[in-house]
Amino acid sequence: MKSIIAERSEAIAERAPSVRWALASLSVSMLLPSLGTSIANVGLPSLAHAFDAAFQDVQWIVLAYLLAITTLIVSVGRLGDITGRRRLLLIGILLFTLASILCGIVPTLWLMVAARAVQGLGAAIMMALTMAFVGETVPKERTGSAMGLLGTMSAIGTALGPSLGGLLIAGLGWPAIFLVNVPLGVLTFVLAYRHLPADISKGKTDRRGFDMAGTLLLALTLSAYALAMTIGHGRFGPLNIALLLAAVFGTGLFVFAEARAASPLIQLTVFRNRVLSASLAMNALVSTVMMATLVVAPFYLSHALGLNQALVGIVMSIGPVVSILSGVPAGRLVDRLDAPFVVVAGLVAMTAGCIAMAVLPGISGYIAAIAMLTPGYQLFQAANNTAVMADVRSEQRGVISGMLNLSRNLGLITGASVMGAVFAFSSGTADVATAHPEAVASGMRITFAVAGTLIIVALAIAAGSYRRRALGKS
Template sequence: MASMSVDQPITVAEAAPVGARWVLATLSLCVLLSSLGTSVANVALPTLARALGAPFQQVQWVVLAYLLAMTTLIVSVGRLGDLTGRRRLLLIGLALFTGASGFCGLAPGLGALVAARAAQGLGASAMTALALAFVGGTVPKDRIGRAMGLMGTMSAVGTALGPSLGGALIAAWGWRAIFLVNLPLGGLALLLAWWALPADRGPADRGPANREPADRMSSSSDRPRFDAAGTVLLGGTLALYALAMTLGRGHWGVLNLALLAAAVVGAGLFALVEARVVSPLVRLGLLRDPVVGPGLAGSGAVATVMATTFVVGPFYLARAVGLSPAGVGLVMSAGPLMSALAGVPAGRLVDRFGAACASVAGLAAMVAGTVLMALAGLGPQGPIWGVAAYVGSIAVLTAGYALFQAANNTAVMSGVPAGRRGVVSGILNLARNLGLITGASALGAVFALASGVPDITTAPAGAVAAGMRVTFLVAGGLVALALLVTAKARRHSSLEM
């Protein structure tokens, strides 16, 4: 059977005979479901521990299996979509996600549930990576910012909706309902994708964007091949890194250091293989591109900072401000809500003022937001001041994040050749996922260390406020560095045009 390709740029008319809005609706639902798959399971962990009679260290693999599968395979899935057809692979990913959700809901025990969650994460990796790739190929350039903003909004909605939806479903029908709810939603997404997404292009339509350079091509074939060796090495390296960052829940030991060292070795081996393989999974030269390289670094940096809010926020609001668990949950929803509200307006700003300007402005707002978060710990720690300071700070930080993400995704995906959109989209999402993992672990450790107490869960208000100040000053320095790199790269890129 001949392989399929989606190498040529596709116009909106070619892409969406049923309407470009239906294409965006389909892709939005894919992004919503993949982010919902992450957040909805977190709230179920205590219930799962009781229902399955397992300790938390084992039950947490219900979340980790999904994240690991999604993180380790997202680049490979993106590249496979470039080679075999994005529509076809997205349909397979949706079918796998939906079917695995059903198996999750029917799982007889923890082992089967973890295995099904890994399969669900694999489907989610295709849904996430290929959604951005489709946006880059089907939306006119003067509207890509809005489309990227919409994708960011749907990701934020899924993250924000997960805890409340999961809690309601568990209360009404038990833990199995949080997975079975994906059956009708996934089925709807699958039908929409089948109907609305553009057909994959055939080999006769393959353009130069997806061809390997002539001096690197094998004499036996002019067709790019899938890099199996690079896929195995990258997947193993990412799995080692993710495990190093997540095992121990912020308490590092010998095992974490050994896993991290193995990940460093794996990264070196991956770079060596990619420099020699005929058709590499990731072109290392792509990372030196003045837009793509800084864009990936910036995406990882800002995700690291945003993950910090989910680690530090609950302790600050509970221990320093004195809120109840219900109050903490309500105030913590301000961040995802702001992200959801800011996504589309941020995209419009990108389309109007350009991705370069908007990305710098977004990072500048994030620097201001981190400084405000640090200053929040200096004021009186009563509920009124504490809540106002937190919500105001997180609003500035999250609005800046939404603007940067829309601008950065637009800048990176707009300049990528058609035949590489899948793999670059996968790398963009990978940078974000690694940033989230790193932020929760590394900056979470900074927070615990800066608090100066052996157990952060029982720390007094002053210790928590001190830890918050130091953590967000470190986070602000990270964003400031990303701002300098991005501003320099964007200026260099504009001079070359």
């Protein structure tokens, strides 16, 4: 008996450092894709000058990256399930790192756009497989803490990008905002190679199961939707409508193809799982609202409240800082309480934040609203990801993780377009930049009234899912 206890103690002692190092590699793997998004945004004016290009053209440097992630994230998650997650994650880190080098040395804009698309492919692999690895590297009772840590690292990447990018451009020029990823990529590769568990050998039958037709259909469909939401900057013209119709048609064609595929990219039966379907819907709604804070806040703070650019930057940094501070505690709370209950609690806090944003005036009102909205988002994200990933079968972790990330990205794209259009419409002007301060303040109130309604819809979905779980256990 004593020998058995001693063996278990030794196993636990050996596992603890490996879990910490595995989490360290996953944390940096989550940091890089978010840093790759936010650090490029601040460099767009410098890139427009360097390539002598219009601002609309250099925006494709950001758009190509986001499109690659959005269109491929489910497919690479499925590919990881089939071929081995560790092997594919290492390839993704390598692609991201090499593409970062190319971005720093390319001589033309369109080569830059192509390199950013490759970088986006690497980022898609890293985002999809990082969450999938949590189930293989972390004990189930610590899943919430791990998800909270990954959420914190994503927030750090988003928050660090603008300030780090500004310093690098001022000191070393625009190539530095891409080349800074190289040492981080090398570090991530070494950590992942040394500390993530080896892939389990799969038979030839499993390796033949990648659905190329479904992958192509899904990529084209998601591309059409993403372009419909981004081209025209929120103004829907004939091209946007045509792309949206193509996305609807593509969705139907994808469902038809998957129902007949021998080894489908997405098994349509997973949508019969009400917990997963509810989680994906809530994730999209919540991401739509969080993007509204990024789209609307700069105009509100500068035009309605009269803050200069430096103060706008300081006030807008409050949200990411709160996100960083609340991510890990949110994850620990999920481990101690029931994840669906924490989902509901997070959405209640977000509802209160949206209401505060709509009714509380001035800078103090904005800060108070962000102080409720952001921790609520971190609670929701940690609990929602845990609720989905904790009980997923090993062979499905990659694709389900990809679907969670996809729903988030679709929400961000929709939020940037639709919530931006709501803000412009409710401000009563075609150009928000020249609108009267009272009109901008009115637009802010109406936009977050709509945002609050979306969170209430998510709350209703969560309450229904929580009630079904409670009845299932009784």
